[in-house]
Amino acid sequence: MHADQDGPVRRWERRSEIPLFAASLLFLAVYAVRVLVHGLPAGWRNACLVVIVVLWSLFAADYLVRWRLTGRWLGFVRTHWLDTLVLLMPLLRPLRMVRVYTAMQSRRDQPRLSLHARVITYAGLTSVLLGFAGALAVYQQEHAAPGATIRTFGDAVWWVCSTLTTVGYGDVAPVTWGGRTIAVGLMAGGLALLGAVTGSFSSWLVQAFRREDENDEDAAGPAAG
Amino acid sequence: MHADQDGPVRRWERRSEIPLFAASLLFLAVYAVRVLVHGLPAGWRNACLVVIVVLWSLFAADYLVRWRLTGRWLGFVRTHWLDTLVLLMPLLRPLRMVRVYTAMQSRRDQPRLSLHARVITYAGLTSVLLGFAGALAVYQQEHAAPGATIRTFGDAVWWVCSTLTTVGYGDVAPVTWGGRTIAVGLMAGGLALLGAVTGSFSSWLVQAFRREDENDEDAAGPAAG
């Protein structure tokens, strides 16, 4: 994904990644407060809006800095299409978590998790964050619509769970066009991620059984000798 | 898929592919206008029909030319069953997109996308086009049926999304036999394609994590030395 391996872009990314991730979690939290807390006084509501705007400006600044450092123009938008998308829809920021994960891993000098465990952790966490953001956005669109079945935030969370697992009971489902558009985006993003979780778990299980075979053969070897 | 690698068939295909793809997009567009625009004057409706018939004759002509060039008879129908199917149901033409993609790739002397990225792009685009064609056809069958839940084109698109992701809420579902037949065809075609998207994304993610491991080892090597 990076054309430049050790240049200034890379250095900037390594330094800005964790602060920006903290900012995006804060973004999600403030957005959640604004959407979920109903009796919020007007002053607090405005404060939330200000924080949201400030944080978004931060994301935009980071995007511009990286654009500048790369020295390319339209090519940057194309190769960094995920960053562009995330800038336009900040609720999708969890999708960029892979970099934070990498950055945190390379700081701590810990033994790494196995390959499959890391894919499961990353894809699982990302889909949980994406699902939370999706539940917030759908709740905001739906809760006051006429004929809506998603009336509480709990309904929205239940709907996200039944959607991302592709179970789809249909007891709650979005009815507004805004809610349905968000739903389609959530499906597109979340299903691929959860497919990666399931696939990696399956591979890990097969690997665990295979390793067990080899252990048994090792154990059997000396005993027979 | 090709018994003949460099013969006249291959040359014909290389030249005709992109014009034919443009024709099939036009076909889809004209069909969409005819189905979706309700107050269309009779003159325009007939014009649409004429364009549809002309385009279909073009597809039939291409099929006949290729049949001739191959010099085989029934064997051609069997080995080119996808082309035969696509000729009979022109809305399925997007399924032939793989050739257009190949043709465009070999013209532009660009560096290629990685294997998984290409599978995702191809299977994703194909299922989007197939889903659009399916939504049009189901809308045409259902929108005036008594007891139908798919009443607007928006409903049809929402239904296609919830079907192709296998979520299947059931809030909207086809009720006529025509609509259900199209639905089964759409499932058969689309699910395999989307399975390919999910599977490739999963492989790509595992590969990205593995590559990262190797980069870290390379970086650690000289530092330790």
Added chain:
Amino acid sequence: MHADQDGPVRRWERRSEIPLFAASLLFLAVYAVRVLVHGLPAGWRNACLVVIVVLWSLFAADYLVRWRLTGRWLGFVRTHWLDTLVLLMPLLRPLRMVRVYTAMQSRRDQPRLSLHARVITYAGLTSVLLGFAGALAVYQQEHAAPGATIRTFGDAVWWVCSTLTTVGYGDVAPVTWGGRTIAVGLMAGGLALLGAVTGSFSSWLVQAFRREDENDEDAAGPAAG
């Protein structure tokens, strides 16, 4: 699956496989006539029943012959559990199709399909036959039940399609315990088979794109030389 490779069991299986497969298709057809044709005179109904019993005796005889030839007792039931299951529930006979397929392939001296194409063909055909048998059995259980949503055979087929693809709209669903038990069996058998179809299609697509790469490199090689 076979402990014995060339003994008399193998010879028996090779000879009896295709007649037995024809018998099982006939079984399915006669069962379908009995279930689907409503105004059937009593004489014809009884004739159908006789044919069903005779065919089932044939299956039982084949099972006993093979048991005898193997010369084992309970071990046979365990290693041939699929045959035992199929004997008890003859509608599941399509699951044994793999042997017929093998038998037919080894008779015709034709070039084989590729590995993935064969898995898709086998698993696809098996799940179509299994789905048809399941639709018949569910229709028989449900069509007269109070509060049933599966009222016609068309409904049953539509239900099987939406179940095997895991879409599950829920507009039609079994309500009797008999129908639900058959549904669970159908899910258990059919989903694994369709998963194999989707997985193989995905692998085949990746392989097709990889082969194309290699062709391009071969073509580029001499041109550059």
Added chain:
Amino acid sequence: MHADQDGPVRRWERRSEIPLFAASLLFLAVYAVRVLVHGLPAGWRNACLVVIVVLWSLFAADYLVRWRLTGRWLGFVRTHWLDTLVLLMPLLRPLRMVRVYTAMQSRRDQPRLSLHARVITYAGLTSVLLGFAGALAVYQQEHAAPGATIRTFGDAVWWVCSTLTTVGYGDVAPVTWGGRTIAVGLMAGGLALLGAVTGSFSSWLVQAFRREDENDEDAAGPAAG
């Protein structure tokens, strides 16, 4: 999963595994009796409760012994997070079945099943036990709730089947928050396991077809010589 391969922990685990698995099956059975048998006299109800508490103490004692033997503190909780989870929610104990399976396999000096067959057996059995525990827990939460669609244990089992296969008809679905929470846990645990079953079946099928190719080539070899 084990940091220590042959120490006292390992010996303890090898000896305690099968008694503990028997205890966990008993736990499930007694819990089932308490939930499902409605006219149970108060004396029996209390006896069930006592058995449940005693068995859970046994699980807690095993956890403490292993914690002690390991000689680590918080590290134990982290590396054995599955054991910790299973201690807190004893209905999830089937998830630990992999060890029992291993223990039983290494006692009997039988030829092993193939790798894929073992993954299918393990993941299939685990999800059946998990599904049964989930059906019990959901039934307990839902059966008396106002507006519930899961009214009998049969409904709960049908719901579990349609959920774990991701079909999700929606004719029965949990309506209480307790029931929905259990449902989400069941999805998270069960779908990954069933994905492993489907994936392994698919791999096994491809392998079976490949082996058949090789057998044919072997058979063709001497015949041609």
